[in-house]
């Protein structure tokens with residue numbers, strides 16, 4: 001639950017921004033749950049970056065050369 005609004009927390013918020021203390025990015029004491037609405041209202045982008053899309057599976061088709 002989010003302390004401010006009571007909604008379910010769906011995102012992770014860094015109490016101390018990663019930009020300030022990147023070494024605390026995985027420290028549990030620096031993490032708290034936050035809902036998307038509150039996080040958007042905060043304005044800062046403190047959530048985890050979006051997952052990296054898989055590489056395209058377009059392998060070069062080489063003709064069979066014997």
Ligand SMILES: [Zn+2]
Pocket residue numbers: 002004005006007034035036037038039
């Ligand atoms: Zn909220």
